[in-house]
Amino acid sequence: MASDRLITFSDAIREALDEEIARDERVYIMGEDVGVWGNLFGCSRGLLDKYGKDRVKDTPISEAAIAGCGVGSAAAGLRPVVEIMYIDFISIAMDQIVNHAARWHQLSGGKVTVPVTIRTQQGVGFRNSSQHSQTLESWFVNVPGLIVVTPATPYDVKGLLKSAIRNENPVIFIEHKAVYRNKGHVPAEEYLIPLAEADVKRPGRDLTIVANSWMVLHALAAAEQLAEEGIDCEVVDPRTLYPLDTETIVASVRKTGRCLVVNEAPAEAGFSAEVAAVVGERCFGDLKAPVRRLTGRRTGIPYDKELERMVVPGVQEVLREARSLAGR
């Protein structure tokens, strides 16, 4: 494809923001250092100069006010894209999101919409230790009224972010800090990726690996190696955690009969538990082995480089679990 380019995950986000700010005058972005710095990872670099302070707003370190301002202005007709710099900081903003943003559409009998996109990033990878590295996505999956998205590739992040901004619901859009510099194929032409649609990242016959966010990349790397060993893995990335595209997951597991769920968060009531439950409920008769989960350890994220890597799943752990599940 002539228009195909290799760009980074950060650049893909910046293009999505740029295109949506240009497209709709109601769209604005706001957060800590989104303007002059252009975000920690360069995701909004240059946009302040291009669009000015009314559309690209640097804020105080005030997560409740950032979220609240986004939520209120969305209900009043704007389409804010607000940034919470690290998902760990979203604890300060939870009330605005959970008690207000998620409730107003229903309490208004469907008359009010709250089209706010809350961009943030989670996970390990920068040795940021226990208050800057957590994987908290499942908190939001369990709140009625919210959409939750965890993109893994430059192509996905651009198309999904544009859809999130155009969506009428509050969307918790969770990136991963370890993938911002990854490059991927992104068309120059505009495109959207629908929310709530999983993507089969790699087709396979023997075993389904359901993984999201950074774990998708581990699953794909492991699948390449497993193919050489004669284990043909299908890698399914839900991309949107709620509403979950259960059909794609179920179809894959019915085909392969084996399911490994890979997730960076602790197992207990994490997103891996939801996937395992869906597979257990829908695919029981098709399973050749119990659903298996590979998850982060139930611990604070340690500072040390090796320890940080060891408490969350990596390629080696995916290989080990997949081989075992495949009976090798």
Next chain:
Amino acid sequence: MKCSKDEALKLYESMVVLRAVDDRIVPLKLKDLVMDGFHPYVGEEAVAVGVCANLNPDDYVISTHRPQGHALAKGASMQAIFAEMLGRMGGPSNGLGGPMQWVDVENNFFCGSIVGSGVSYATGFALAAQKEGNGRIAACFFGDGASNTGSFHEGMNLASLWKLPVLYICENNQYGEAMPVKDFVSVPRISERAAGYGIRGLTVDGMDVLAVAEAVAEAVDSIRKGDGPVLIETVTYRYRGHYLGDPDNYRSKEEIEQWRKKDPIDRLGAQLIERWKASEQELSALRERIEKDAQAAEAWALEQPKATLEYAVDNVIVPLAGRSA
């Protein structure tokens, strides 16, 4: 303040409406038709009425867990308030919200039961109004207790920085649940906190509707002109408990009686007779008319159906195109 007899009568009528509705909710609560989420507003009527008299229909109101007075003063019907209190269709949230959380789109009215939250999200409504540039403002009510929350600090700082059109109304009703204000607020006057955000703060007698209305008129004028937020602390009192049926063991009967002597409705009634030469018969006829209206509104609400289960689980999200979820 300058005020015609008609204007004073309107303020009087509005306060009588608020009290008539509140007084009628009490027996409904005692019959368990309205639940503990009902927080009586009786005694504080001058605040809601004095503020909302200065608002336009398209201004936003951000209210609290004690919203019924603000809602009525902003334009909600008595029918709608009774219905929401009773959990019936016909309330602003068709009874799904109940006594302390609803969204009334027609009146640009949002309220909720998390103390302090509104100070943060009011900035969003104000930002949207500022972008529109048509003079709309957000009036944000909160109680004394809210002034100690992080959201209060974050929201007020942001609103001041961006000169957002927000009117902050603190209803200092002397108690945060059972705790007296002096035991949990670190300054003598909550309005002093405005200085910390570089905005104007003032304290007014919240039992005097004319004083509230005058202070708010001046503040709203400057806010609409783009001069940024103003914080008005209104000193007021709730005659009934934090919620109806609370132990009320944290204050004396004498204290309640002292405040009742400052009753905002009696006070304006006396002024109407002395200053505007209204007759006692005129006022009592007005009160009787409102009482009948309230009675009819309550009867109407009691006839409304409850929401169905189907409705109660609907509108959770706006459906996504092409997906069943």
